[in-house]
Each structure stands twice: as structure tokens, then as C-alpha cells.
Amino acid sequence: MCGIVAHHGTRPALPVLLDGLGRLEYRGYDSVGIALDPGGGASPHVHRSAGRLPALVAALPPEADEPTTGIGHTRWATHGPPVPANAHPHRDCTGRVALVHNGTLSDANRLRAELAAQGHLVATEVDSELVAHRIEDALPLVPALADVVAAVAAAVRGLRGAWALAVLVAGVDGVVLARRGSPLLVGSAPGRRMAASDELGLDPAVTEARELPEGHLAALGDEVTWFDADARPVPAPLPWPLAGRAATADRGDAPDFTAKEIDEQPAAARRLLDGLLGRLADGRLLTDLGLARPDRVRLVACGTSRHAAEVVARVLAVEGGVPSRVVTASEADLAVPEPGTLTMALSQSGETADVLAALDRWDDPVLALTNAPRSSLARRADAVLGLGCGPEIGVAATKTFTAQVIAGVAVALAIASASGRLAPARLAALEQVLDGLPARLAASAALAAAPAAALADELADRPGAVFVSRGAGVPYAQEGALKLEELAYRWVEALPAGELKHGPIALLGPGTPVVVVGAEPRERLAVGIAEVTARGARTVLVGSGEDADLPVCLPAEEPPWGPLEAAVALQLFAREVTVRLGHEVDRPRNLAKSVTVE
Numbered sequence: 001m002c003g004i005v006a007h008h009g010t011r012p013a014l015p016v017l018l019d020g021l022g023r024l025e026y027r028g029y030d031s032v033g034i035a036l037d038p039g040g041g042a043s044p045h046v047h048r049s050a051g052r053l054p055a056l057v058a059a060l061p062p063e064a065d066e067p068t069t070g071i072g073h074t075r076w077a078t079h080g081p082p083v084p085a086n087a088h089p090h091r092d093c094t095g096r097v098a099l100v101h102n103g104t105l106s107d108a109n110r111l112r113a114e115l116a117a118q119g120h121l122v123a124t125e126v127d128s129e130l131v132a133h134r135i136e137d138a139l140p141l142v143p144a145l146a147d148v149v150a151a152v153a154a155a156v157r158g159l160r161g162a163w164a165l166a167v168l169v170a171g172v173d174g175v176v177l178a179r180r181g182s183p184l185l186v187g188s189a190p191g192r193r194m195a196a197s198d199e200l201g202l203d204p205a206v207t208e209a210r211e212l213p214e215g216h217l218a219a220l221g222d223e224v225t226w227f228d229a230d231a232r233p234v235p236a237p238l239p240w241p242l243a244g245r246a247a248t249a250d251r252g253d254a255p256d257f258t259a260k261e262i263d264e265q266p267a268a269a270r271r272l273l274d275g276l277l278g279r280l281a282d283g284r285l286l287t288d289l290g291l292a293r294p295d296r297v298r299l300v301a302c303g304t305s306r307h308a309a310e311v312v313a314r315v316l317a318v319e320g321g322v323p324s325r326v327v328t329a330s331e332a333d334l335a336v337p338e339p340g341t342l343t344m345a346l347s348q349s350g351e352t353a354d355v356l357a358a359l360d361r362w363d364d365p366v367l368a369l370t371n372a373p374r375s376s377l378a379r380r381a382d383a384v385l386g387l388g389c390g391p392e393i394g395v396a397a398t399k400t401f402t403a404q405v406i407a408g409v410a411v412a413l414a415i416a417s418a419s420g421r422l423a424p425a426r427l428a429a430l431e432q433v434l435d436g437l438p439a440r441l442a443a444s445a446a447l448a449a450a451p452a453a454a455l456a457d458e459l460a461d462r463p464g465a466v467f468v469s470r471g472a473g474v475p476y477a478q479e480g481a482l483k484l485e486e487l488a489y490r491w492v493e494a495l496p497a498g499e500l501k502h503g504p505i506a507l508l509g510p511g512t513p514v515v516v517v518g519a520e521p522r523e524r525l526a527v528g529i530a531e532v533t534a535r536g537a538r539t540v541l542v543g544s545g546e547d548a549d550l551p552v553c554l555p556a557e558e559p560p561w562g563p564l565e566a567a568v569a570l571q572l573f574a575r576e577v578t579v580r581l582g583h584e585v586d587r588p589r590n591l592a593k594s595v596t597v598e
Contacts, residue, residue, distance in 0.1 A: 003027035006166035009192030013070035030082035035098035048087035073100035090129040092136035096170035101128035103162035174221040258394035283418025289383040295340030305346035312408030320416025332358035348400035350375020443553035448569035456576035472562025480570030497528035510536035518543025
């Protein structure tokens, strides 16, 4: 869970590296480092720091402004604690090789033992350093850029795991890149060639990007050259234009990106629905995506995306009688292949390693629901339904959750309509409810803002909470609980209300917050509310009734996808609690936006 940047050209590398790393901090931010080529055959100058980017900047010497070639890395630790010694870039025994790495090596213990037996001095606990030593073994004494390409190809050959690498070697004018299983983009602008983990890491002057193909290498020299896994030259991949990146990194007047992205949900929902409504009848949306009507659906996802998948599965069952199963991607080995299955893969980043690994287990057609139309998931899928939210910088998902629910529900209704089980009149009524969703999201945000702040004032110091609902509300209770866990670092239990009496009720005591997420009819929750109230718990009702503590605007009759509007209120509440506790809203501890390791 890292971000990497590389630069080679005629202009100073440092400002470009630092700017790119700042844009990539959402991918990891517990340690950071850069390596710069000082020229003259000297070894790369490596600068590393624990913590965020400002700590690194404060420690840089004045001469760091001069080199025109360098690499950078921002990280969440997967091997070794976040101390300067374990931060990237990593070096070989001689110090002439420096590299940054996004990914993990699954055979690191074996490699470490082999290198130690060969006499290498492995200085850190980090698996990435092992690759530097393997490159060291493959380099000639006086290498050229082509020799570094060959050495990197030899070093990664036979490795198990995933990597995106950028490599500097003393005396070599350029940067060598390699990729397998982790994304890496390459772009050019006047006076520079660049690479980064995603578009945000590329300098705004770069107007088009190319993806380094899986298993391939590239070299940033006087121009960009491309190579296959055996270091043989190959044609450049096709580029795509870059647009809209500068605005995405600007939070405007919002106090943080998370607040901005919560506010953007009505507009994002409107854009998405405008492209979907009118395409659901008779399964036209499936036809447009090039998919046949499935007999059953498997939904594979993690975290917030899995909660969205639960909503979609319910709509498939209720409206279409379509057998469906939600598979937690990390547990996909338990899923049994069945004929006639469509796999819906949900991932906001499109790079979730567990989701990508799960897809390798089945031969079914894959429909990707992702906010990254050029991601690994999008390339792997047979069809892609983009969320069109624009980049989401806050690590805790907000607008992408809402968009995943909307897109998934649209697909579910199209499948139900194509099956003949969803009557045209019923579909028209549901489309009308969907059409009113953006306005209800906006109204819910306005209604819930002040109550969310007041509840945060009251409850921020409580050590934990319980979230409950019934039926279609359960995934939203789970998502609201996850937001409080991610942002406020509170222990939270989320479950169907009927399960309280089967053990979790023992957690309740005087003042324990119990958040009850709106489910209609309310009578279904009445017994559970009475049970927790009798034990002195602080009940927080989320819904449209006059007794709601966290009011939202819901349709008159609950749709099969449940109270999606409640998600906005729960996001606001979690953010307000986080602010009261003094935590950083956009960058919660131990989390990254793209979970690119299994």
C-alpha cells in the first residue's frame, strides 16, 4: 500500500517528486523517502524519514535541488515498522543501486536466506531491499542503461508476489521501471519523463499517460523505451489523455476532502443516474455492456464495497428472484463455481489485490463496478460500469459507496427486467424513486448536519458503539459502523437487530451508543429499541420519523435497496466525531485508499 514516483529529464527532479508524493499520500503516509542521482558516477543520494512528507522536506540539504533524476516513495508499512531505516528507497550492499517498490514479495523469507548465504548484508526488515541485492548481482561493473534493464529483468525473474519498481544505478543516466501485479503509469512532458503509481502522481504538465504492461519493463532515458520480460524492445503501449487532475487535488472551501466528497454525493448520483435511467427495461443495460442475462450472480468485494454488494444482492433476490451470493474477496477460495454465473467485482480503486486474485479462481464473465476505468480490474473485466465520481482523496469511502450502490442496483434491476420477473410498471416506479435520490441525498445532508455535530459533542468520548438495523438497512448499519471505526478509531459492533439478544447485548451498559439505522416499518425494530433502552443505552435513531435523532429524507415507501440516504448522515456523524477527537479526517491511521497487497 504505497505510492511511487520517478523523474528523469533536464529540469530539477525534487519539486516534481515532492509534488507527486504529496498527491499520492492517500496511498500510504507513515514513512517517505527519495533518491536523487547526483551525477558524475556517484551513488544515489538517499533521504528517508518516518512520518509525513513535511518531515522529509525539513531534513533535505540544499544540494537536493540540483539533480534532474530521482525516485520517490510514500508508504504504509507491510514489512518492518515505519522507521527511517525501513523507509524506501532501499539500496544494495555497494550503495550504487537504489529502488522504490510498491507491492509485496510472497517468497521474501526464502530470498533473504539465499542472499545471506551468498554473503549479502541485508540491512532492513523490508522485502523490497532484497530486489536491490538481486539487481546488484546481475549488474556489470560499468553498466549502461540497457544493462540496468537486463539486470532488473533478471532480478525479478522467478520472484513470487507483486511489484512496481523504479530503479536508479550510479553512473547511469536514467530510471528503469518494472511491473507485475501493481500499477505503474508513464508519461512525458517537455524536459521530463515520469512514472507514478497513478495519474495523480504525474506532474500536471504531463498530458497523456501509458500504462507499463503487466510483466514488462521500461526505461526513462532521453526518451521512454519499452521492453518485455526478457528485456527485448517492444512497441510503446497506446496512450490516453489526462484531464481534470489539478481540480481533484483542490478541496476548495471545504475543511477536508472527506467533507467535500460527502457534499459531492447528490451531484455524483445525478450524473450516474442520468446515464443509467431509461436503459434498464428488458435488460438493455446488459446489452449495452455486452453481457448476456445471467442465471445467477456472484458479487466479490472487500470493505465498503462489500456493503454495497450486499445491497445489490438483496435487490437481485427481491425484485428478480435471481440467486446471488456476496463473496468476501479474501475468502474467495470457499466460493463454488456454478454455470451461468455473472461475477460483479466492486472496487473503488480497481486495484484491490484480493478482488483481482479472486477473479482468477473463476471463468465467469466479469462486470467491474469501479471508479477507475483504466485500472487493473477494468482491464481484467469483460465489461466495466464506471462510477464517474472523480477521484476520491479521503481514504474513507463516501461518494464511491453511494455510486456503487446506485450502479449495482441499476444492473440488478436490468437483470430482473430481462428475466421477465420484474413487471414494467414496477420497474417504472422504482426508476422514479431512483430519479428522486439526488434530491433526497441533498436534503438528508442538510437535515443531518446540525444533529450530527450535536451528537458528536455528546458521544465522541464513548469508547465504542453498536449499530443495528433490519432487512435492507443492515448493510447501511455496517457501513456506518465502518466509517466510525476507520475515522474515529472506535470499536464498533454492527449486526441485524434480531441478533442483539444472541450475545452482543452483553456489551451494552448505561450510555452505550446504539445507532439504529432506519428500517421500515419501524415496528420491526421496536422490540430491539426497547431492549437496549431498558439497559440504559443511548439510542440514536437514524430515519425520517419525527423521533429521529439523526434525520434523513427517505421515500414514502422503502425501496428494495433500503435507506441509502442514511449513509450520508452516518458519514457526517463519523466525520464530526473524528474532528472532536482531533484525528486527521482524510488520512486515518493504518489505512490506505488502494489496498494493493493481499
